[in-house]
Amino acid sequence: MCGITGYIGDQDALPLVRTGLQNLEYRGYDSAGIAADTGELSIYKRSGKVKELLSAAPESADARRAIGHTRWSTHGPPTDTNAHPHTNCDGSVAVVHNGIVENYDTIKDELADHTFESDTDTEVIPHLISEYLDDGLTPADAVRETVNRLSGSYAIVVMVAGDDRIYAARNESPLVIGHGDDGMFLASDVTAFLEETQRVTYMQDGDLAVLSATGLNLYRHGEMVDPEIETLDWEADAAEKGGYSHYMLKEIHEQPSALRQTISGRLDVDAGEADLELAIPDEYLQSLDEIQIVACGTSYYAGEYAARLFEELANVRTTVTIASEYAVNDSRDPWRTLGLAVTQSGETADTLSAIRTASDAGMKTMAVTNTLGSSVTRETNESVFIRAGPEIGVAATKTFASQVATLGMLAVAFGRKRGELSRDRAATVLENLRSIPGAIQQVLDRDQQIGAVAEAYADSDSFFFIGRHLGYPVALEGALKLKEISYDHAEGFAAGELKHGPLALVTGHTPVLAVLTEGARPQETQNNVKEVQAREAPVIGATTSDYNRYLDETFSVPDVGVFSPLVANVYWQLFAYYVADLKDRSIDKPRNLAKSVTVE
Numbered sequence: 001m002c003g004i005t006g007y008i009g010d011q012d013a014l015p016l017v018r019t020g021l022q023n024l025e026y027r028g029y030d031s032a033g034i035a036a037d038t039g040e041l042s043i044y045k046r047s048g049k050v051k052e053l054l055s056a057a058p059e060s061a062d063a064r065r066a067i068g069h070t071r072w073s074t075h076g077p078p079t080d081t082n083a084h085p086h087t088n089c090d091g092s093v094a095v096v097h098n099g100i101v102e103n104y105d106t107i108k109d110e111l112a113d114h115t116f117e118s119d120t121d122t123e124v125i126p127h128l129i130s131e132y133l134d135d136g137l138t139p140a141d142a143v144r145e146t147v148n149r150l151s152g153s154y155a156i157v158v159m160v161a162g163d164d165r166i167y168a169a170r171n172e173s174p175l176v177i178g179h180g181d182d183g184m185f186l187a188s189d190v191t192a193f194l195e196e197t198q199r200v201t202y203m204q205d206g207d208l209a210v211l212s213a214t215g216l217n218l219y220r221h222g223e224m225v226d227p228e229i230e231t232l233d234w235e236a237d238a239a240e241k242g243g244y245s246h247y248m249l250k251e252i253h254e255q256p257s258a259l260r261q262t263i264s265g266r267l268d269v270d271a272g273e274a275d276l277e278l279a280i281p282d283e284y285l286q287s288l289d290e291i292q293i294v295a296c297g298t299s300y301y302a303g304e305y306a307a308r309l310f311e312e313l314a315n316v317r318t319t320v321t322i323a324s325e326y327a328v329n330d331s332r333d334p335w336r337t338l339g340l341a342v343t344q345s346g347e348t349a350d351t352l353s354a355i356r357t358a359s360d361a362g363m364k365t366m367a368v369t370n371t372l373g374s375s376v377t378r379e380t381n382e383s384v385f386i387r388a389g390p391e392i393g394v395a396a397t398k399t400f401a402s403q404v405a406t407l408g409m410l411a412v413a414f415g416r417k418r419g420e421l422s423r424d425r426a427a428t429v430l431e432n433l434r435s436i437p438g439a440i441q442q443v444l445d446r447d448q449q450i451g452a453v454a455e456a457y458a459d460s461d462s463f464f465f466i467g468r469h470l471g472y473p474v475a476l477e478g479a480l481k482l483k484e485i486s487y488d489h490a491e492g493f494a495a496g497e498l499k500h501g502p503l504a505l506v507t508g509h510t511p512v513l514a515v516l517t518e519g520a521r522p523q524e525t526q527n528n529v530k531e532v533q534a535r536e537a538p539v540i541g542a543t544t545s546d547y548n549r550y551l552d553e554t555f556s557v558p559d560v561g562v563f564s565p566l567v568a569n570v571y572w573q574l575f576a577y578y579v580a581d582l583k584d585r586s587i588d589k590p591r592n593l594a595k596s597v598t599v600e
């Protein structure tokens with residue numbers, strides 16, 4: 001969704017902010033803008049792509065501070081006027097904002113003598129700041145007072161003409177500060193400035209940051225605090241395409257290395273132990289009655305996969321709820337119920353809201369996330385990182401694999417601590433986990449075959465994905481991937497459900513993609529394959545063993561036990577990719593979608 005970038009320091013700020021905006025494009029947006037200090041605050045804004053803004057703005061301006069924004073419309077359509085930055089009446093205060101100011105109407109009414117140009121909620125912010133400046137407040141105090149008046153979620157970044165600082169504040173919307181060699185960076189996510197510095201400070205809700213060319217003053221709830229500086233271990237080129245035509249393709253191919261990172265140092269196969277450095281006491285896990293997973297989209301499907309593993313390996317009842325539908329059932333004992341948020345970004349508003357609900361009900365909460373310092377890590381009692389590295393493509397690929405692998409390790413750890421999982425069974429599952437990167441590599445090595453199959457079926461009317469047990473979430477995820485990047489109609493079904501309705505839609509022009517691997521009850525699914533073939537549907541099967549006799553196309557999957565469906569999923573990712581590529585779709589930034597969905 002919206003993205004923020006900024007720089008203050010000894011370098012010319014404009015080229016850095018231009019690059020920052022390009023790095024943020026993957027988040028999804030529909031207009032963009034820049035404010036640069038060129039002696040006055042020069043504002044450049046354009047609806048449409050960042051490249052249109054960049055051709056309208058100068059490449060350099062000898063500016064020592066600048067801020068930039070990519071906007072994903074909520075209040076008002078994507079026009080030049082509605083693009084950020086927004087300014088006050090005389091253009092002396094410039095603001096970029098992510099989130100929603102819920103009380104903007106009330107504030108606007110109070111500012112009756114101000115002239116507003118846009119339809120946005122954001123525009124009240126610079127006007128309100130200028131009121132406080134007129135009252136004699138310093139810029140820092142004017143920003144602080146303004147923030148105190150806002151309700152809703154926001155990350156705001158402010159420049160005032162004639163001043164030499166950048167001000168930033170956040171509430172429920174991420175902001176991260178980068179400590180460079182010759183200046184300070186600021187962004188809604190680190191990919192904006194990853195090539196410049198990996199030394200970062202994550203802002204927290206209630207923080208006010210005052211950035212100057214020489215450093216950072218950080219105020220937490222009014223008190224100055226020492227900023228905590230973390231050093232990321234993400235390679236700068238991890239956020240670049242590295243020779244692939246799309247980030248998505250690169251990220252699909254990165255899965256073996258991402259998974260090696262995910263499991264590195266965490267498995268003791270012989271002992272049957274997975275060590276995720278959990279602080280959660282063993283006694284708590286032993287008395288646990290239920291895990292309630294909350295997540296959205298692909299992370300929800302990873303949660304569905306995990307629920308089956310928690311039930312099977314740790315013998316603990318596990319529910320999975322789409323985060324926006326989550327409510328706490330009063331009959332549960334909160335002390336014996338764990339709320340588990342699965343979110344790669346750690347910033348998904350629906351997931352954050354659901355995990356807060358769990359926390360408010362008295363549950364212990366845990367996050368499985370890719371993003372150090374993200375909001376979910378502060379909202380939960382414990383965080384486990386999936387270590388997949390930055391994922392730029394809007395379509396989640398490697399993070400799904402790393403989520404499932406991490407949750408699989410958690411299921412083993414819980415099973416062992418609860419005394420529900422034997423050492424031998426745990427060792428087998430961990431050995432399977434260790435084998436996933438090699439198994440996925442074998443799938444990736446067949447990507448020409450997948451491209452050819454995709455070409456043969458790309459013009460179908462609709463695509464059905466089916467699977468059972470661990471193959472069911474993979475069917476759902478396969479369909480989501482195809483629909484979001486190719487814009488073709490695709491649905492995922494529990495294989496046994498077809499005959500209860502969806503079979504009516506099956507014709508010779510609806511290819512059915514079936515998961516027929518270990519862990520996905522292939523024997524039973526084979527009956528469903530025959531059902532659809534009797535209606536002339538071609539069947540593409542991802543299969544581990546002997547279930548290829550009736551298939552029209554066979555994708556063979558190495559047997560890695562309960563993780564075999566996860567490996568089959570890589571076929572579905574590549575299938576979706578090649579279908580979308582043939583149709584020349586905007587694969588990394590599909591229409592209407594955003595990487596990080598920070599509104600409810």
Ligand code: M6R
Binds near residue numbers: 300348
């Ligand atoms: O960052 P999150 O994992 O919380 O994101 C949740 C969904 O928005 C996300 O998984 C989305 O469904 C995928 N980008 C689809 O490929």
